[in-house]
Amino acid sequence: MNMEEMIDKYFRPGRLPHIWCPGCGNGIVTGCIVKAVAKLDLPKDNVAVVSGIGCSSRASGYLDFNTVHSAHGRALPVATGVKLADPNLNVIVVTGDGDATAIGGNHLIHAARRNIDMTVVLYNNNIYGMTGGQYSPLTPEHSKAATAPYGTIERSFDIAELVKAAGATFVARATTFHAPMLADLIAQGIEHKGFSLIEAVTACPISFGRQNKMGGPADMIKWQRDHALPLAAFEKLSEEQKAGKFPIGVLYKAEGVKEYTEAYDELIAAAQGGK
Amino acid sequence: MSKILLLQGNQAVVEGAIAAGVKFFGGYPITPSTEVAESLAEKLPKVGGKFIQMEDEIASMGAIIGASLTGKKVMTATSGPGFSLKQELIGYACMAEIPLVIVNVQRVGPSTGQPTSPSQGDIMQARWGTHGDHWLIALTPASVPECFDLTLRAYALSEKYRVPVILLMDEVIGHMREKIELPDNYDEIPQAERKLPTCPPEEFKAYATDESLVPAMPPFGSGYRWHVTGLVHDETGFPKGTPAATLAATNRQHDKLYNNLDDIVEVENYEMDDAEYAIVAFGGAARAAYEAVDMARAKGMKVGLVRPITIWPFAEKQMKALAGKVKHIMVHELNYGQYVLEVERAVAGKVPVTLFAKYDNEPASPAEVFAKMEEAFK
Numbered sequence: 001m002n003m004e005e006m007i008d009k010y011f012r013p014g015r016l017p018h019i020w021c022p023g024c025g026n027g028i029v030t031g032c033i034v035k036a037v038a039k040l041d042l043p044k045d046n047v048a049v050v051s052g053i054g055c056s057s058r059a060s061g062y063l064d065f066n067t068v069h070s071a072h073g074r075a076l077p078v079a080t081g082v083k084l085a086d087p088n089l090n091v092i093v094v095t096g097d098g099d100a101t102a103i104g105g106n107h108l109i110h111a112a113r114r115n116i117d118m119t120v121v122l123y124n125n126n127i128y129g130m131t132g133g134q135y136s137p138l139t140p141e142h143s144k145a146a147t148a149p150y151g152t153i154e155r156s157f158d159i160a161e162l163v164k165a166a167g168a169t170f171v172a173r174a175t176t177f178h179a180p181m182l183a184d185l186i187a188q189g190i191e192h193k194g195f196s197l198i199e200a201v202t203a204c205p206i207s208f209g210r211q212n213k214m215g216g217p218a219d220m221i222k223w224q225r226d227h228a229l230p231l232a233a234f235e236k237l238s239e240e241q242k243a244g245k246f247p248i249g250v251l252y253k254a255e256g257v258k259e260y261t262e263a264y265d266e267l268i269a270a271a272q273g274g275k
Numbered sequence: 276m277s278k279i280l281l282l283q284g285n286q287a288v289v290e291g292a293i294a295a296g297v298k299f300f301g302g303y304p305i306t307p308s309t310e311v312a313e314s315l316a317e318k319l320p321k322v323g324g325k326f327i328q329m330e331d332e333i334a335s336m337g338a339i340i341g342a343s344l345t346g347k348k349v350m351t352a353t354s355g356p357g358f359s360l361k362q363e364l365i366g367y368a369c370m371a372e373i374p375l376v377i378v379n380v381q382r383v384g385p386s387t388g389q390p391t392s393p394s395q396g397d398i399m400q401a402r403w404g405t406h407g408d409h410w411l412i413a414l415t416p417a418s419v420p421e422c423f424d425l426t427l428r429a430y431a432l433s434e435k436y437r438v439p440v441i442l443l444m445d446e447v448i449g450h451m452r453e454k455i456e457l458p459d460n461y462d463e464i465p466q467a468e469r470k471l472p473t474c475p476p477e478e479f480k481a482y483a484t485d486e487s488l489v490p491a492m493p494p495f496g497s498g499y500r501w502h503v504t505g506l507v508h509d510e511t512g513f514p515k516g517t518p519a520a521t522l523a524a525t526n527r528q529h530d531k532l533y534n535n536l537d538d539i540v541e542v543e544n545y546e547m548d549d550a551e552y553a554i555v556a557f558g559g560a561a562r563a564a565y566e567a568v569d570m571a572r573a574k575g576m577k578v579g580l581v582r583p584i585t586i587w588p589f590a591e592k593q594m595k596a597l598a599g600k601v602k603h604i605m606v607h608e609l610n611y612g613q614y615v616l617e618v619e620r621a622v623a624g625k626v627p628v629t630l631f632a633k634y635d636n637e638p639a640s641p642a643e644v645f646a647k648m649e650e651a652f653k
C-alpha cells in the first residue's frame with residue numbers, strides 16, 4: 001500500500017489537514033502507527049486508539065478507528081477500561097511526554113505493572129508542545145523552556161528504563177528520522193501480548209527547538225540521526241562516548257509474563273469453578 | 276420467588292448493581308464506601324463481570340469510561356476525597372455523554388474530615404463539582420430497599436439519557452442494616468437498554484439526535500467507528516468550537532434532561548395531604564424526619580414530610596407547589612445548609628423557610644427534629 005492509499009484507508013475523510021505546525025514530527029509518528037496497522041492488516045473495527053491531551057494526542061481524531069481523545073494524562077486508565085471490558089480490541093495509546101510521564105505518570109507505571117495488552121506510542125518531543133513550551137519530565141537537564149528561562153535544573157526520566165522497571169514487557173525506541181524502524185517497532189509492539197511502549201523521539205521545532213537554538217525541522221531530524229544508535233552499537237561505546245547519545249531498537253522484551261486480561265479470564269473461570 | 280435478607284445499604288447497592296447487569300467496576304477503597312468494592316470484587320467474576328482496583332479515583336473514573344464505551348454497564352464507588360478526585364472525568368462523561376454510575380457514600384469533610392461519620396456535605400459538589408456548565412442526575416436513597424431500587428433506576432436513567440448518575444448515599448444509609456426482600460433470581464429484572472443506531476455505519480453521526488435529544492451509542496468494535504472527545508464538538512463528534520456549535524451542544528446537554536423532569540425527578544410525600552407545615556429531608560436525615568412527623572401528628576400538628584429522591588435535577592416544580600400549599604417549610608440536612616439554598620430560591624420568600632442544619636458528626640434524633648419543628652412551626 002502506498003502512502004496515498006494508506007491515507008484513504010486509515011485517515012478519516014474530511015478531517016485533514018491536521019492542526020500541527022509545519023515541520024512538526026507528529027505526522028511522521030502518526031503515519032508510522034498507520035503503517036504498523038496496515039502491515040498487520042488489523043480490521044479497523046478491532047482497533048481502538050485512546051489518547052490524552054496535547055498536540056500529539058490530537059492524532060486520535062484523524063484516525064479511522066474507534067477513537068477516544070480523553071483527558072490530560074488519563075489515556076491509560078481509559079484504555080485499561082476499554083481493553084479489560086473488551087479484550088478483542090487492539091488498543092493503541094497515543095500520548096505525549098508530559099501526558100504520559102507527568103500528569104499520567106502514576107497511571108503509566110501501573111499499566112506497565114499490570115502487563116495489560118496495549119501498545120503505547122509515546123510522542124517524545126521533550127516539551128509541553130500544546131501549551132507553548134514548558135518543561136516536561138523528559139526535557140533534558142539544562143534545556144530552556146517557557147517555565148525554565150534559566151534552563152531546567154531537573155533531571156529527566158529515561159522512559160524506557162522507567163517502564164521496564166515498572167513491569168512493561170516490550171520496550172522500544174526510535175526516532176522520526178528512523179521512520180521505517182519506528183513503524184516496524186510499533187507493529188512488533190502490537191503483536192506482543194502484554195504492555196508495550198514505543199518511545200518515538202520527535203521534533204517540536206516551535207515549542208522546543210526554537211528556545212534551544214536547535215535550528216529548523218530538518219536540523220532537528222539530523223540531530224536525531226546523529227544522536228541515536230542501534231542498541232548493539234550503543235552498548236559497545238565507552239561511558240564517555242555514550243554521553244548525549246541514546247539507543248534505539250527493541251530495548252527490552254520479556255517472554256512468558258502473564259498478560260492481564262488473560263489472567264482475568266482465568267480468575268473468572270476459577271471464581272465460577274464450583275458452579 | 277423471593278428471599279428476605281438483612282443487608283447494609285452498601286450491600287443492597289451491590290445487589291442492585293448485579294441485578295442491573297453491571298459488568299465492570301473500577302474503584303479505589305475509601306471508607307465508608309469500601310464494602311461496595313469488596314463485595315463486587317467477589318461477585319462480578321461469578322457473573323462474568325470484571326472488577327479492577329485502579330491506582331486512584333481518577334483512574335477508576337477513566338477505567339469505567341473506557342469500559343462503558345464497549346457497551347458495558349459500569350460502576351465506581353467512593354467517598355469524600357475520592358469524589359473530589361473524580362470530578363474532572365465526571366465532566367468528561369457529561370461532555371462526551373457516557374452512561375455510568377458513581378456511588379458516593381458521603382462522609383464529613385472537607386479533606387479527610389471524619390471518615391466514619393455521616394454527612395450530606397456533597398450535595399453541592401454532586402451538582403457543581405466539575406468545572407463548566409453541565410447537567411447530571413443524583414439520586415438519594417433513604418432505606419436499604421431503596422438502595423437496591425435506586426441502583427436499578429440509576430442505570431435506567433443513565434442509559435436512557437446518556438448521562439452520569441450519582442447515587443448519593445450517606446453513611447447512615449450505607450452502613451445501616453435493614454430487612455430487604457429481593458428476587459431469588461435477577462433474570463426477570465428488566466435491563467436498561469442503550470439506544471443503538473438504526474442507520475448503516477457510513478451514515479452514522481455520533482452525536483446526531485432525534486427529538487429525544489439523546490444520541491445513539493454503538494459499542495466500540497461494533498462497526499461504527501466514532502470519536503469520543505471532551506472538546507466541544509458538533510453532531511459528527513469531532514471538535515468544533517464555534518459559538519453556534521458550543522451553543523447547540525450546551526443547550527442539547529441541558530434540554531435532554533430538563534425536557535424530561537417529570538420522568539427524572541421523584542419526590543415522596545409523607546402525610547402531606549392535609550399538611551399545613553412541611554419538613555424537607557432526604558437520605559439518612561429523612562429517617563428521623565419520618566418519626567418526627569409521626570410524633571407531631573400524635574400531638575395534632577398538621578406536619579408532613581417532603582422527601583426528594585432525585586436530588587439533581589432539583590425538584591423545582593414540587594418545591595414551588597409546596598410554597599403554595601403550606602405555611603412554613605423546614606429543611607433538615609446533615610451539613611451547614613446546602614439543599615436549603617435551592618429550596619429558598621424556589622420558594623422565593625412566599626413562605627418562611629427554616630433550616631435545621633446538623634453538622635456535628637451525628638445524625639439528629641427524631642426527638643431533636645421534632646423539637647426543631649415545634650419551635651419553627653409555632
Ligand SMILES: Cc1ncc(C[n+]2csc(CCOP(=O)(O)OP(=O)(O)O)c2C)c(N)n1
Pocket residue numbers: 053054055056057072095096097098099100123125127128129130131136
Ligand atoms: C488537567 C490539565 N492540566 C493541564 C492542561 C493543559 N495542557 C494541555 S496539553 C499540556 C501538555 C502537553 O504536553 P505533552 O503531553 O508533552 O504533549 P505535546 O503537546 O508535547 O504533544 C498541558 C499542560 C490540561 N489540558 N489539563
Ligand code: SF4
Pocket residue numbers: 019020021023024025026055056125129130203204205206207208
Ligand atoms: S507546538 Fe510543537 S508539537 Fe505542537 S504542533 Fe507545533 S511543532 Fe508540533
Ligand SMILES: [Mg+2]
Pocket residue numbers: 054096097098123124125126127128129136
Ligand atoms: Mg510533549
